[in-house]
Amino acid sequence: MTYCAGILLNEGVIFASDSRTHAGVDNFAKFCKMTVFERAGDRFIVMLSSGNLAGTQAVIGILKQRGDAGDGSPSVWTARTMFDVAITVSNAMRDVDHRDGAYLAESDLTFNASFILGGQINGEPMRLFRLYAEGNFIEAGLDTPYLQTGETKYGKPILDRVVTPATSPADAIKCVMVSFDSTLRSNLSVGMPIDLLCYKKDSLQVTMRRRFEESDPYFVELCDAWGEGIRTVFRQLPELQW
Amino acid sequence: MTYCAGILLNEGVIFASDSRTHAGVDNFAKFCKMTVFERAGDRFIVMLSSGNLAGTQAVIGILKQRGDAGDGSPSVWTARTMFDVAITVSNAMRDVDHRDGAYLAESDLTFNASFILGGQINGEPMRLFRLYAEGNFIEAGLDTPYLQTGETKYGKPILDRVVTPATSPADAIKCVMVSFDSTLRSNLSVGMPIDLLCYKKDSLQVTMRRRFEESDPYFVELCDAWGEGIRTVFRQLPELQW
Numbered sequence: 414m415t416y417c418a419g420i421l422l423n424e425g426v427i428f429a430s431d432s433r434t435h436a437g438v439d440n441f442a443k444f445c446k447m448t449v450f451e452r453a454g455d456r457f458i459v460m461l462s463s464g465n466l467a468g469t470q471a472v473i474g475i476l477k478q479r480g481d482a483g484d485g486s487p488s489v490w491t492a493r494t495m496f497d498v499a500i501t502v503s504n505a506m507r508d509v510d511h512r513d514g515a516y517l518a519e520s521d522l523t524f525n526a527s528f529i530l531g532g533q534i535n536g537e538p539m540r541l542f543r544l545y546a547e548g549n550f551i552e553a554g555l556d557t558p559y560l561q562t563g564e565t566k567y568g569k570p571i572l573d574r575v576v577t578p579a580t581s582p583a584d585a586i587k588c589v590m591v592s593f594d595s596t597l598r599s600n601l602s603v604g605m606p607i608d609l610l611c612y613k614k615d616s617l618q619v620t621m622r623r624r625f626e627e628s629d630p631y632f633v634e635l636c637d638a639w640g641e642g643i644r645t646v647f648r649q650l651p652e653l654q655w
Numbered sequence: 656m657t658y659c660a661g662i663l664l665n666e667g668v669i670f671a672s673d674s675r676t677h678a679g680v681d682n683f684a685k686f687c688k689m690t691v692f693e694r695a696g697d698r699f700i701v702m703l704s705s706g707n708l709a710g711t712q713a714v715i716g717i718l719k720q721r722g723d724a725g726d727g728s729p730s731v732w733t734a735r736t737m738f739d740v741a742i743t744v745s746n747a748m749r750d751v752d753h754r755d756g757a758y759l760a761e762s763d764l765t766f767n768a769s770f771i772l773g774g775q776i777n778g779e780p781m782r783l784f785r786l787y788a789e790g791n792f793i794e795a796g797l798d799t800p801y802l803q804t805g806e807t808k809y810g811k812p813i814l815d816r817v818v819t820p821a822t823s824p825a826d827a828i829k830c831v832m833v834s835f836d837s838t839l840r841s842n843l844s845v846g847m848p849i850d851l852l853c854y855k856k857d858s859l860q861v862t863m864r865r866r867f868e869e870s871d872p873y874f875v876e877l878c879d880a881w882g883e884g885i886r887t888v889f890r891q892l893p894e895l896q897w
Contacts, residue, residue, distance in 0.1 A: 566808035570837040574882055575889060587892045595812040611897075621897045631895055638892050640816055646884030647817060650829045651876055655853075655863045 414602035415563030417446060417461035418572070418589055419529040421541040421553040425582045426531045426612045429589045430461045431563075431597070433604030447608040448473050450480070450489045450532075453618040458489055458498055458532035459610060463562040464546060468509060468526035475505040495540035499530055503548040510548075527562050535617055567599040568592030582611050587635065590625075594636045607632070656844035657705035657805030659688060660814070660831055661771040663783040663795040667824045668773045668854045671831045672703045673805075673839070675846030689850040690715050692722070692731045692774075695860040700731055700740055700774035701852060705804040706788060710751060710768035717747040737782035741772055745790040752790075769804050777859055809841040810834030824853050829877065832867075836878045849874070 414435070420427040428447060435441035444466060450458040460476075462469035479501075480488040492498040510524040517523055524546060531541035531553075541553040543560040553560050558578045561569065575588045586609065596603050606629075611621040625632045656677070662669040670689065677683035686708060692700040702718075704711035721743075722730040734740040752766040759765055766788060773783035773795075783795040785802040795802050800820045803811065817830045828851065838845050848871075853863040867874045 566841070567812050569841055570809050570812070571885075573840060574885060583894045584889065586895050587889060590895075591892075598815060599808070599811055623895075623897070631893070634893055639888065642888030642891065643813075643816060643885060646881065646888060647826065647829060649884065650833075650880050651873070652825045653828050653832075653865075653873055653877075655865070 414600055415446060415463035416565070416568065416593065416596045416600075416603045417463055417529050417562045418559060418568070418592060419459075419461065419531050419541050419553070420559040420572075420576055420580075420585050420589060421531065421539060421578065422558065422580055422582060422585055423578050423614075425614050426459075426533075426539050426541055427582060427585045427589055428459045428461055428529070428531065428610040428612070429593060430608050431593065431603045432606050432608065433602060434466045435602050438601070441602070441604070443604070443606070445608055447610065449610070449619060449622075450476075451619060452490065454535065455617065456490075456532065456534040457612060457617050457619060458495075458530070459612070460502070461529040461562065462526065463528070464526040465522070465524070468513070468524050469528070471509040471513070472502065472505045472526055472528070475508060476502065479505070493534070494537050495530075495532060495534060495542070498532075498534075499542045499544065499550050502528060502530055502544055503550060506544065506546070506548045510546075529560055529562055532612065533615070533617060539612070539614055564596055564600045564603050568596040571595060582613070586611060590632060590635055591639050594632075594639065656842055657688060658807070658810065658835065658838045658842075658845045659703035659705055659771050659804045660801060660810070660834060661701075661703065661773050661783050661785075661795070662801040662814075662818055662822075662827050662831060663773065663781060663820065664800065664822055664824060664827055665820050665856075667856050668701075668775075668781050668783055669824060669827045669831055670701045670703055670771070670773065670852040670854070671835060672850050673835065673845045674848050674850065675844060676708045677844050680843070683844070683846070685846070685848070687850055689852065691852070691861060691864075692718075693861060694732065696777065697859060698732075698774065698776040699854060699859050699861060700737075700772070701854070702744070703771040703804065704768065705770070706768040707764070707766070710755070710766050711770070713751040713755070714744065714747045714768055714770070717750060718744065721747070735776070736779050737772075737774060737776060737784070740774075740776075741784045741786065741792050744770060744772055744786055745792060748786065748788070748790045752788075771802055771804055774854065775857070775859060781854070781856055806838055806842045806845050810838040813837060824855070828853060832874060832877055833881050836874075836881065
């Protein structure tokens with residue numbers, strides 16, 4: 414399993430992903446699921462991967478190779494808008510599915526890669542998408558400013574209660590880290606480290622990216638403060654009178 | 656979908672269930688999913704139902720009819736221990752599956768009823784079980800004092816953070832109501848009213864049972880206080896320094 418989340422704010426976009434991959438409890442490993450395509454001043458694009466690792470790596474590999482071709486053919490570097498970037502990723506996904514699908518089907522498997530994709534191209538607004546394994550996609554908006562993939566349920570209530578487009582990046586970061594804490598506690602197939610990236614609107618480059626390892630002092634402090642805080646809120650909640 | 660939860664505390668057992676049944680978003684209804692078998696001073700047994708309504712009602716119907724027979728044959732009224740009650744329920748589930756299973760299979764359906772079962776028989780400890788559709792079951796214990804069925808994920812983090820066997824019934828009630836609030840917000844197929852029952856250890860009768868309708872003043876107050884409280888905790892959490 415995996416847990417990835419992207420939040421589209423008025424002031425920027427937050428991306429976070431866990432790092433655990435597994436094919437059974439006796440076969441798990443650590444892989445970074447966050448990929449950045451950055452050309453400072455021109456475009457800043459982030460992809461968060463979930464699903465079968467061979468599938469997601471193949472898609473990323475194709476996107477990089479096509480981008481490196483440098484012959485002006487369609488790629489993440491030549492796309493005019495973030496919508497066109499989403500189409501480019503979708504095409505790569507379908508190419509991988511076309512190549513691998515029939516072979517996976519022989520083992521009753523399917524191509525199941527999916528992605529959160531977001532960022533900004535110079536002169537365009539920030540945008541955030543979720544691409545499904547079929548290559549179709551949805552876009553975050555004012556009513557639903559965040560998108561998740563993987564093990565989404567444990568960490569969703571806290572996002573629902575806190576996040577709006579007007580939320581500050583600092584608060585959204587706290588919220589997404591608490592959302593990860595709830596998910597990590599409940600699903601062993603989601604694991605540290607957490608990769609976190611905060612893109613600031615119109616910066617067109619990354620200034621804030623950080624990896625949180627198991628014993629990261631900030632993450633430990635945050636989770637302790639959160640746990641203690643909600644137990645305090647609990648004590649103050651009104652008791653039911655029968 | 657459904658959401659049901661049972662919590663085994665040192666001082667008693669808490670039971671809660673939602674009331675929505677649905678076979679598609681255009682076909683939903685309200686049914687109480689909480690069934691009580693009570694003989695004051697002798698035994699107090701609660702069942703929370705989830706799964707296909709025809710299946711759960713059939714099981715409850717059989718348990719009631721067999722109990723009414725009054726000829727001393729095995730029933731919820733003659734079982735010596737809560738473990739034997741669980742066996743009695745399991746047998747009824749398998750009988751329904753035996754009768755209906757082949758017909759359901761013709762429509763690619765399966766018998767999918769499952770139950771949370773708990774209570775106390777005079778002279779015995781309080782016990783809490785979760786019965787799977789196959790009729791096998793697990794029992795709550797010191798390490799995991801609560802059991803859920805249905806849409807379990809949204810409401811689980813808060814139970815994990817608050818509930819231990821030593822939690823007071825008053826706090827556990829607050830917790831389970833917040834757990835329901837989180838679930839109701841995230842899954843439309845879980846719906847009000849909520850049936851809540853608090854069994855007090857060795858009372859062998861019900862004194863605290865209440866139904867919370869949509870606009871119940873206590874539930875509204877609790878949810879508002881909780882939402883406001885966690886937003887306050889949020890504001891006080893340490894900010895990440897980059």
